[in-house]
Amino acid sequence: MIQDFLLPDLGEGLPEAELVQWLVAEGDEVTLNQTIAEVETAKAVVELPSPYAGTVTTLHAAAGDVIEVGSVLISYDIGGDDTPAAPKKEAPVEASADASEDEPEEKAQPNLVGYGAAPRAGGRPKRRARAGGAAPASADTAVLEAAPHDIVTELDHGDTVVERPRSTPPVRKLAKDLGVDIALVPPTGDAGLITRGDVEEYARRVGSAPTAGAAAEDAAPSHPPVTAGERTTRTKIRGVRKHTAEAMVRSAFTAPHVTTFLTVDVTATMELVASLRADRALSEHRIGVLAIAAKAVCAALAHHPELNSKWDEDAGEIVAHHYVNLGIAAATDRGLVVPNIRDAQDLTLVEMSDAIRRLAETARAGKTAPADMMGGTFSITNVGVFGVDAGTPILNPGEAGILAVGAVRRQPWEHHGEIALRDVMTLALSFDHRLVDGQQGSLFLKAIGDILHEPGRAMLLR
Incomplete structure (x- = not known):
């Protein structure tokens, strides 16, 4: 029986995706939930698990092709007659000691929902060996590919165990x-x-x-190779770059931007960072100035809620958020993405630092889920990491403000009536002038600067 797999909706109603690479070829035997391809949407790279077990008969696209959601991506021969079996309703099977090992793989039914693979059983899933003869399918092989990079082969009749720990393609x-x-x-x-x-x-x-x-x-995103004599190179606008460009144009020509700057003596903050990193109990969390700036933003938003609001043109309303979904801009090889930390106002400094690190690692690996880039209420972009002092950031669509955090410079500064070497940072706040007046934006930026100048001030805030 030939079964087609249509490209599913990969989240948030995105209409298409670009095929990055196939991980299977025509004629290959695949198991349920084995990763068959990597596709890139406008927001992230997604690994597609197979919804069927069987033999690949046809690959309907090539790497670099843009495929519409609902189009045929791959076809399988799953055995049996041409009457498709009804999907099973029970939960995905888990490995157990009494599971039957005689049930053929062809009976496994698709459990793909959206693009997510079936949940794994407890412990590491096992894969039958590719070499040395095919092993019979068992209950745990039904979920073995939920983490496709865990196991290459397992010990079977003298075969060597070869394990590859989980990792992403980048x-x-x-x-x-x-x-x-x-x-x-x-x-x-x-x-x-x-x-x-x-x-x-x-x-x-x-x-x-x-x-x-x-x-x-x-060091930089990859570009097509340049041959001798070429004066220009054209690259198709796709994926994250296309989405970012559309969002920035929409924001720039919809919300009237105003940017205000503040240069702050952050010596006390840098001393705090040094003391936290020297603390053995906290050293693994790698708390930095960005985490402290994020905490300062959350504290300041509680007292300046107009910066944490949204202009709803269709409803003719201003929507005030009573929570902070804090976007952190992350530069990746595929372009800029801004995933957000949900309910950031409830996090401790340690939790904030850990959340920022996880967010950045996931973004660089191209694994940020589309849902994690939706619903932000305020954003931060750290231009200081590139050695830049300041900039005029463009708002994320639907948000009232974005803060650019500049590089920390050791330079002469007035301190207690004298000139001393101090750690100095420039902050730049862009805001939507429909929602935020100049006074409100300035007071908000000053509140952040006060906390970074004297981190102890945060103890006075509720």
């Missing part, structure tokens, strides 16, 4: 470029995920060197 590419065997890298991410930082730390520790061209590739 992280595996980085490991290859750095000459690192990813199987040797200790994971620190959730559920044993190897992060970009893990690979970089391992490479630094063992002295691995990047392969030719790797440093340049990591």
Whole structure:
């Protein structure tokens, strides 16, 4: 029986996706929930799990093609007659000691919802060996591909166990470029995920060197190779870059932007950062100035709610948010994304730092879920990480304000009536002038600056 798999809605009603690469070929045997392809939407790269077990008969697209949601992506021969079986209603099966090992894989029914794979059973899923003969399917093979990079083979009749810890395609590419065997890298991410930082730390520790061209590739987004004599290169506008451009144009020509600047002596904040990083109990959280700025923003928004509101043109209303979904702009190889931290106002400083780090790692790996980039109420962009002092950030559509955090400079500054070397930072706040008056925006920025100048002031706020 031939079964077509149509490209599903990958979230938030996105109409299309670009095929990044196939992970299977025509003629391959695939198992239920095995990752078959990577596709890129306007917001993220998504791994597609197979909704069927069977043989791949036809790949209906090539890498680089843009496919509309609902179009045929891949066809399988799943065995049996041409009458499709009704989907099973029970929950995804979990591995158990008494599970039957005689049930053929062809009976496994699709449990793909949207683009998510079936939940995994407890512990690490097992995959039958590809070499040394096919092993019979069992209950745990029904969910083995929910984490497709966990296990390559398992011990079976003398076969060698070969394990590959969980990692994302960009992280595996980085490991290859750095000459690192990813199987040797200790994971620190959730559920044993190897992060970009893990690979970089391992490479630094063992002295691995990047392969030719790797440093340049990591420093900037990749571009098509330039041949001799070419004077121009054209690149199709797609994916994250296209989405970002559309959003920024819409924001720039819809909301009247005003930007105000404030230069602040943040010596006390930098001393606080140094003391927190020196604390062994907190060292693993790597608390930095961005986390403190994020806490300052949340504290200031509680007293200046007009910066945490939305202009609803259709309803003719101003919507005031009583929570903070804090967007953190992240530069990736595919363009700028702004995922947000939900209910950031409830986080401690340690929790805020951890949330920012996880958000950045997920964004760089191209794994930010579309839903995580929706519903933000205020954003921060850290231009200081690039050595820039200030800028005029453009609002995220639907938000009233965005703060640009500049680089911290050690420079002469007036302090207690004298000139001294101090740590100085410039803050830039852009806001929607329909929602925020100049006085309100200035007082909000001053409130953030006061906290960064004297972090102890945050203790006075409720």
